[in-house]
Amino acid sequence: TQLLEQSPQFLSIQEGENLTVYCNSSSVFSSLQWYRQEPGEGPVLLVTVVTGGEVKKLKRLTFQFGDARKDSSLHITAAQPGDTGLYLCAGNKLVFGAGTILRVKS
Amino acid sequence: GAGVSQSPRYKVAKRGQDVALRCDPISGHVSLFWYQQALGQGPEFLTYFQNEAQLDKSGLPSDRFFAERPEGSVSTLKIQRTQQEDSAVYLCASSFSLGGNYGYTFGSGTRLTVV
Secondary structure, three states: OOOOEEEOOEEEEEOOOOEEEEEEOOOOOOOEEEEEEOOOOOOEEEEEEOOOOOEEEEOOEEEEEOOOOOEEEEEEOOOOHHHOEEEEEEEOOOOEOOOEEEEEEO | OOOOEEEOOEEEEOOOOOEEEEEEOOOOOOEEEEEEEOOOOOOEEEEEEEOOEEEEOOOOOOOOEEEEOOOOOOEEEEEOOOOHHHOEEEEEEEEOOHHHOOOOEEOOOEEEEEO
16 A cells, blocks of 8 residues: 655644645655545545656646655645645545645634 | 536434445546545545446445446445444545546545434
8 A cells, every 4th residue: 555644734824824735655656646625525636746856836836746756745825715625645546645734814 | 417426415324224325427437436534534545446347445444335336437335234433424536547547526525424
């Protein structure tokens, strides 16, 4: 089983602050996805990264895939209350991390 | 439909009762997955279908759990003799790609509460 570890588990910040969420594994993945989940809903796909070292931007969100394709990060610039949710990373072998609960206070 | 549809949204079952959870994937999606999610945690894999074939059921927690997708579209997850530890949100996801390497589309889930 490929284990994906996410950190931090919980993050509470003020509106306008920057933050980074990490997803790490000892295994190599051919692809990795990031999802955001709100209460009472299913996870929604944000991005898929495939190439080692790849950087993808989605408005204020920046995703990076590690060179060795074992880790990834999600950086949010100037966080807003609407960014609040559970952020999940998932590997191509049907495994999810435990998630990072983000709360952005106004 | 435009998205993955799950029914019912909420289910309360008495301990020992059998339940059936339904998933309507996006039309044409060959891959279908079931996950179990505890509050505030990431989804835990249960089983995976490619069309009508159940290719992986290693995540099913016991022989009380059974899933089927007889015609390669709609899938049903059945739990027999429910126990309190079965209380969770059950998520269904589908993907156009084999194995979901390019991401899944999730339904809103079924919240099962066993009392």
